[in-house]
Amino acid sequence: MKETRYFYVPNASNETELPTEEATHAVRVLRLQAGDEIVLMDGVGTFYKAAVTMASSKHCMYEIQEHLPQDRQWAHHLHLAIAPTKDIGRIEWLVEKATEIGFDEISFLNCKFSERKTLRTDRIERIVVSAMKQSRKAWKPVVNEMVTFSDFIAAHSEGARYICHCYSEIEKTDFFHTLNTNLPTSEEIIVMVGPEGDFSIDEVRLALNKGFLSTSLGTSRLRTETAGLSAVMLMNLCTRK
Numbered sequence: 312m313k314e315t316r317y318f319y320v321p322n323a324s325n326e327t328e329l330p331t332e333e334a335t336h337a338v339r340v341l342r343l344q345a346g347d348e349i350v351l352m353d354g355v356g357t358f359y360k361a362a363v364t365m366a367s368s369k370h371c372m373y374e375i376q377e378h379l380p381q382d383r384q385w386a387h388h389l390h391l392a393i394a395p396t397k398d399i400g401r402i403e404w405l406v407e408k409a410t411e412i413g414f415d416e417i418s419f420l421n422c423k424f425s426e427r428k429t430l431r432t433d434r435i436e437r438i439v440v441s442a443m444k445q446s447r448k449a450w451k452p453v454v455n456e457m458v459t460f461s462d463f464i465a466a467h468s469e470g471a472r473y474i475c476h477c478y479s480e481i482e483k484t485d486f487f488h489t490l491n492t493n494l495p496t497s498e499e500i501i502v503m504v505g506p507e508g509d510f511s512i513d514e515v516r517l518a519l520n521k522g523f524l525s526t527s528l529g530t531s532r533l534r535t536e537t538a539g540l541s542a543v544m545l546m547n548l549c550t551r552k
Contacts, residue, residue, distance in 0.1 A: 334371040354451030381449035394506035397426035410442035424508035471495030
C-alpha cells in the first residue's frame with residue numbers, strides 16, 4: 312500500500328492539474344499513476360482528498376473526492392520579524408522548523424547591525440512549502456520581502472507587538488511570562504528578533520516609542536535563529552487551542 316502523498320496546490324478546488332513543480336515530483340520521483348490517492352493542500356485551511364486521473368511526463372491531473380476543512384491549532388496570527396543571518400543556511404533552518412511548529416507570517420529586517428542586506432524570498436517560499444507538506448500544516452506562512460527596521464515599525468502600528476533585545480539598561484519583561492499571564496486580545500502577535508549584534512539601542516527605543524513592548528527570551532544569549540525559533544515556539548505554545 313502506497314503512502315498518501317501531500318501536494319501544495321493553491322486554489323486547489325478550482326483546478327484539475329498539479330502545478331508544474333509538484334507534477335514533476337509526483338510523476339518522476341514518486342511515480343504516481345492514475346488511480347493513486349493524493350491529498351492536496353491549498354495553504355489557506357483546507358485539505359482535499361483526490362485521485363490521480365492522468366499522469367504523463369510533464370502533467371498530473373486529479374479529481375477531488377472530498378473536502379477536508381482543518382482547524383487551526385493556535386488562536387492568533389503569529390508573526391515573526393527577524394534580521395537574517397550572514398549564513399543564509401541558518402535562517403533557512405529557522406524557517407523550516409518554525410513552519411513545522413506552526414506560525415503565520417515572517418518578515419525580514421534590515422537593521423543597523425545586520426550582516427545580510429539581501430534575501431531570496433523565492434527560495435524561502437520553497438522551504439516553507441516543503442516544511443508545510445512534511446508537517447501537514449493546512450496554512451502556509453506568508454513570506455515577506457526584506458524591509459528596513461524603520462519601515463517595518465512604521466507599517467505595524469496595531470496588534471500585540473514585542474521587541475526582544477539584550478540591553479540591561481532598558482527595562483524588559485520575560486516574553487513567555489508576558490504572553491502566558493496576559494494573552495493579548497488582538498488577532499495579531501508580532502515579535503521582533505534582531506541580528507547577532509542585537510538591535511541598536513536607538514532601534515529599540517524607536518520601537519518602544521511606537522508602542523512595541525520591551526521583552527527578553529531569557530537569560531541565555533541566543534544565536535539569531537535560535538532566538539527566532541524560541542519566539543515562535545513560545546507564541547505557538549501560549550496561543551494553542
